[in-house]
Amino acid sequence: MREALFIKQNAERWKQYETEPTKNPDEVAERFVAITDDLSYAKTFYPNSKTISYLNKIASGFHQSIYRNKKESTNRFAQFWRFELPLLFYKHRFKILYSFLFFVVSMLIGIISAKYDNAFVRLVMGDAYVNMTNDNIAKGDPFGVYKHEGEIEMFFQIAGNNLYVTVATFVMGLFLSVGTVVALFRNGIMLGAFEYFFLSKGFGLKSILVIWIHGTLEISSIIIAGGAGLVFGNSILFPKTFSRFVSLKKGVMEGLKITIGILPIIVVAAIFESFVTRHTEMPAWLSVCILAGSLAFILWYVVIYPMRLARNLNLLKPDATEN
Template sequence: MREAAFVKQNKDKWLRFETILTNKTNIDPDLLSDLYIEITDHLSYAKTFYANSNTERYLNQIASKAHQSIYKTKKEAKNRLITFFTTEFPLMFHKHHRELLITFLVFAFFTFVGAFSTASDDDFVRSFGLSDGYVNMTLENIEKGDPMAVYKEQGEFNMFLGITLNNIKVALFAFGYGILFGVGSLYFMMRNAIMLGSFQYFFYKQGLLWESARTIWIHGTIEISVIIIAGCAGLVMGNGMLFTGTLPRLEAFKRGVINGLKILMSTIPFFIVAGFLEGFVTRHTEMPDWLAILIILGSLALIIFYYVIYPIRLHKKEQAFTEFKNKIELTN
């Protein structure tokens, strides 16, 4: 059977089923069960003959909705967290890719500013980038032949825990400064970017750019990325105060705060991963270059996929589902 004929033959049942699900009061359990069985049969048929089509996506959506209504149990609270990370957050974050781009560009620009300033002034790294104590310690480690010794000073677990908590604290500051109409978060990005730029150029001057980069970016790829994303969360909150659209200012601000907190929440698992890498992996400076590069590229791919590619894909699927649903309702 052609897909169009299949849709035409069954669309009335599907719309009726959706109506019953929407009107959650007065649901006849037997009717709902019968329709659910029929819908799942239609879904199986669509998966077989119209794989990856709008019909399959539409039926999958209403079948999932029905499953939640029929088999709603205490497990739903556990699944809520999974749903947040796999569906709710990515769909919401797609709307804030513009703020992500802004924070990334600000961070990238001031990283170059930090590197350029250090190249122009030897004392800049001490006055703005890093503390005297850290610079002196690093120079001593370089003389001892182990420039990355700082990552071996603490025990693995203690370092993992301390770094993770510190990174989460940094993310909270990056978000919290967004209350200053978003400018505070951008300022926070600027300071951290200048520190990063001066830090990397400092090692370049010591002839250790590659050794430092391959070591630091094992954990820094995820760590720096999610700090930028936390800055994006602050910008989202600030934009809620400045650009209200059709909403009252207070309502727009509340929405900005909620969306910003959701973005911030999404970074927690990544900070844990970054802390694990810094505590347990970065210290192994003897690892081969290919393994370090693999970890760095894998971390970068993970961040780009989850925060950029996946939200775009999910948004397109959601759009296709909505258009198909509207088409069915119009032809009814």
């Protein structure tokens, strides 16, 4: 696209950002994400243009209004995780909540199905896994599956699989959000059957202390990816005032940013599973600390911090974005 056309298509919106500030946190979040997208596009295709300085001024206004008394980083990479991703979490908080509810309901279905159908666990998890776990239980090491390979080999296998599941959960949103819901349903049922299997063998508490060392971050990431998939799918179903193409473009970009943003969490979960979970003999207090720390991080970064960020924006003076 030529620069003149790029400016013509967006100039009215940019002017609105300057002259018509809003106190609505959802609108502020959307504006911030949009202007950083425009700035990135301009830097890529018009590196010597004055448009970059103009857009940077608008974006800086958002930055200054969030943390007026703090020194801001101009690093695009840092700004993404510090501002853009949390604001996307806030903007799409209800879709992430729906993803969580879908997952929890499907997990409960998995638990109930496993309880009342003895063959269900084998159907979901496979005979090989169930037989291996029963053998490990007989040997006095019910979670021996986490020790059967070296740490490095296990890390690459688990990280690759989990990254695939996360990205696939998002991409399945292409099928009008139904694909993402099916992916959440499938993973939730598997987890429910998995947990009930150990509960039925008398290792319910132990399974939580061992498996959720990595599972807290891993499952949280899948749920967030489910939210991203709903952003993708709903952009096709509910374009609102946008054309369907523009709505789809926005949905893909915002869902993709959320998915990319949580990939480091998936990697950390794989590190935990490969290097930490295998130590099933660790003290209970240490397991609880890791679980609590992981859960606290997810709640803070995905829920609490985005709300605070949005509240800070909501309390701005009307002329804040003009600074």
